[in-house]
Amino acid sequence: MLDFVQQLVSGVALGCVYGLIALGFVLVYKATEVVNFAQGDLMMLGGFFAFTFIGMMGLNYWIGFAGAVAAMALFGMLAERVVVRPILGYPQFSIIMATIGLGYFLRSIAGMIWGTDDLKIETPFSQGVLRMGSLVLAYDKLSVIAATMILCTLLWLFFNKTTLGTAMRASSENMLAAYYMGIPVKRVVSVVWAISAAVATCAGVLLAPITFIHSNVGLVLGLKAFPAAVLGGFGSIPGAVVGGVLIGVIESMAGFYLPEGWKDVAPYIVLLAVLLLKPEGLFGLHVRKKV
Amino acid sequence: MRFLFKTDYEDDIKLFPHSGYVATYGVLLALLLIAPYVLSSYLMSQLVFVCIYATVGVALLILTGFTGQASLGHAAFLAIGAYTAAYLQKYNVPFPVYFLAAGLLTGIIGAMVGFPALRLTGIYLVIATISFALIVEEILARWESVTHGNEGMRVKTLSLLGVAVPRDSPTFYYLCLAVLVLTIVGTLNLLRSPTGRAFVAIRDSETAARSMGVNVALYKVKSFAISAAITGFAGVLFAHKLSFISPEMFTLQLSIEFIIVILIGGTFSLHGAVLGAIFIVMIDPFLTYLKDDMPGIIAGIAATFGAGTAMAGNIQAKVAAFASLNGLKGAIYGVIIVLFVLFEPLGLYGRWLKIKLFFQLFPLYKRATFKRQKIYVKSERNR
Numbered sequence: 246m247l248d249f250v251q252q253l254v255s256g257v258a259l260g261c262v263y264g265l266i267a268l269g270f271v272l273v274y275k276a277t278e279v280v281n282f283a284q285g286d287l288m289m290l291g292g293f294f295a296f297t298f299i300g301m302m303g304l305n306y307w308i309g310f311a312g313a314v315a316a317m318a319l320f321g322m323l324a325e326r327v328v329v330r331p332i333l334g335y336p337q338f339s340i341i342m343a344t345i346g347l348g349y350f351l352r353s354i355a356g357m358i359w360g361t362d363d364l365k366i367e368t369p370f371s372q373g374v375l376r377m378g379s380l381v382l383a384y385d386k387l388s389v390i391a392a393t394m395i396l397c398t399l400l401w402l403f404f405n406k407t408t409l410g411t412a413m414r415a416s417s418e419n420m421l422a423a424y425y426m427g428i429p430v431k432r433v434v435s436v437v438w439a440i441s442a443a444v445a446t447c448a449g450v451l452l453a454p455i456t457f458i459h460s461n462v463g464l465v466l467g468l469k470a471f472p473a474a475v476l477g478g479f480g481s482i483p484g485a486v487v488g489g490v491l492i493g494v495i496e497s498m499a500g501f502y503l504p505e506g507w508k509d510v511a512p513y514i515v516l517l518a519v520l521l522l523k524p525e526g527l528f529g530l531h532v533r534k535k536v
Numbered sequence: 537m538r539f540l541f542k543t544d545y546e547d548d549i550k551l552f553p554h555s556g557y558v559a560t561y562g563v564l565l566a567l568l569l570i571a572p573y574v575l576s577s578y579l580m581s582q583l584v585f586v587c588i589y590a591t592v593g594v595a596l597l598i599l600t601g602f603t604g605q606a607s608l609g610h611a612a613f614l615a616i617g618a619y620t621a622a623y624l625q626k627y628n629v630p631f632p633v634y635f636l637a638a639g640l641l642t643g644i645i646g647a648m649v650g651f652p653a654l655r656l657t658g659i660y661l662v663i664a665t666i667s668f669a670l671i672v673e674e675i676l677a678r679w680e681s682v683t684h685g686n687e688g689m690r691v692k693t694l695s696l697l698g699v700a701v702p703r704d705s706p707t708f709y710y711l712c713l714a715v716l717v718l719t720i721v722g723t724l725n726l727l728r729s730p731t732g733r734a735f736v737a738i739r740d741s742e743t744a745a746r747s748m749g750v751n752v753a754l755y756k757v758k759s760f761a762i763s764a765a766i767t768g769f770a771g772v773l774f775a776h777k778l779s780f781i782s783p784e785m786f787t788l789q790l791s792i793e794f795i796i797v798i799l800i801g802g803t804f805s806l807h808g809a810v811l812g813a814i815f816i817v818m819i820d821p822f823l824t825y826l827k828d829d830m831p832g833i834i835a836g837i838a839a840t841f842g843a844g845t846a847m848a849g850n851i852q853a854k855v856a857a858f859a860s861l862n863g864l865k866g867a868i869y870g871v872i873i874v875l876f877v878l879f880e881p882l883g884l885y886g887r888w889l890k891i892k893l894f895f896q897l898f899p900l901y902k903r904a905t906f907k908r909q910k911i912y913v914k915s916e917r918n919r
Contacts, residue, residue: 520652525657
């Protein structure tokens with residue numbers, strides 16, 4: 246029983262990270278109907294930025310964190326401006342390829358700049374554990390869970406309660422109509438990319454004590470975030486986090502109770518099952534097509 | 537410029553629209569046939585890879601370019617073909633048998649992937665094929681009684697009708713070339729058959745295709761099966777060329793390379809697959825060139841423009857350091873993909889068509905001839 250709870254908690258913590266990356270997918274998808282295959286790599290880059298500010302320049306953790314988030318928000322805007330905007334409105338396949346290319350590029354450049362070693366950031370949460378009876382919970386995992394909750398709530402409020410959020414939903418629903426209604430679609434898209442890069446950075450920094458930072462971390466975790474996003478229903482913010490947590494728990498349980506090897510494929514088997522049985526996901530809208 | 541006057545519906549589906557095509561491809565084929573006697577063994581080896589990549593590129597083109605079903609899982613089909621060959625070879629099955637068996641098995645698995653993919657479109661299909669490829673990769677690493685897991689499998693020398701065909705012999709090259717040419721001709725014939733027409737109809741509009749009486753589900757599965765089977769054939773040759781296979785050779789990276797092949801070549805024509813394959817295979821020799829010769833050449837140029845020996849040496853060292861950077865290949869891939877998507881969405885073959893048209897229409901060429909139309913998709917969630 247204790248093992249089960251322990252696995253559950255570490256699964257939830259891992260799942261929150263998947264959820265955070267999936268949140269990035271969902272944000273971009275919600276606003277522009279584009280899936281950013283470089284989301285994991287943005288997370289990796291955010292982690293490296295934070296490492297530069299905190300580990301190399303010796304800034305305070307929180308200042309470094311904020312700096313990395315701000316820098317990555319700018320970078321997200323830049324990436325949108327250079328890579329995505331010229332092909333907005335073209336078939337989705339082009340944009341998928343462009344973001345895959347962007348991911349390749351970021352991974353290689355990060356490897357060139359920061360080397361290929363595993364890097365580590367000292368965080369206020371890296372030491373210490375919370376003991377509840379015989380249950381041991383590490384603070385760094387709890388911090389991931391807490392941060393995910395907060396970010397998810399903030400983003401949900403942003404999308405559903407603010408004008409800008411409404412504009413984003415409108416531009417995803419029908420881009421041309423949004424243009425006609427006077428929504429500055431280009432600026433909206435730019436802001437969405439900034440937000441999603443910032444969310445990715447949060448994931449990267451929170452993850453740093455758990456998986457370390459190296460140039461391939463984005464690829465590995467980015468691929469795990471797809472099942473999360475699909476399970477939750479692409480385009481739903483709470484769905485991304487719930488999907489992430491479920492995937493994390495499934496992976497963690499599979500690693501503990503099933504033979505070796507199942508851990509890595511379990512999320513994808515779940516993904517294929519979801520795509521087969523309920524492609525719109527748990528929280529997705531299912532609207533019939535009108536012809 | 538030659539005008540084609542079509543007077544019959546049959547003219548629309550001719551394999552060679554006019555005699556110029558026969559001459560051009562005849563000369564090209566002749567050049568390819570004498571290549572082993574002219575080129576160095578290194579270039580021949582690259583040429584074999586071009587043939588294999590182009591075969592996979594054509595397979596992917598049937599699926600992605602002509603049926604409109606994106607797949608990022610073709611490395612898995614290649615792996616299944618390669619492993620089938622390696623496994624059957626252990627039991628002394630002759631080459632033609634395991635070659636066909638590999639294609640058949642991969643085709644069946646392709647159809648099995650195609651069935652679930654029926655309900656999926658766009659991004660969901662891409663994600664589903666990625667997960668399929670990842671699952672296959674894991675199975676290859678774990679099913680040790682058959683695949684030897686991560687240790688990999690040795691592939692014996694190919695033996696055709698009792699004659700050994702080493703992987704760097706001209707005969708092996710001819711075999712790969714024959715597979716490529718047969719694939720291309722077969723695909724051309726497929727595309728002008730009712731099946732191919734149905735594929736293109738599905739790509740252009742599924743609703744329209746269905747209302748014209750095309751059985752969309754059947755043809756999607758067919759497309760998957762055909763594409764996978766051809767990839768399986770290529771996988772057999774790939775295994776023989778490498779003479780050693782292990783799961784980490786068939787990663788997502790390889791699937792992406794195949795997508796790059798058709799993206800760079802151009803997703804609307806078979807020429808594109810071949811051009812793309814040449815491009816992607818030549819990146820490696822290019823990097824070697826960059827590493828070995830380029831620094832010296834640049835230093836030489838600098839020296840002729842009056843730079844001192846010390847400065848020329850300095851430049852040489854800097855270029856050499858740049859060329860031997862760790863992730864340079866990945867960065868080049870990334871930049872190439874982005875640049876092609878942004879500036880040349882029709883690929884290399886599209887560029888060739890533009891150049892050709894420019895000279896044909898010389899004073900009257902309009903830049904907007906090939907301009908893409910923005911479509912501003914409505915939300916997929918409501919589709």
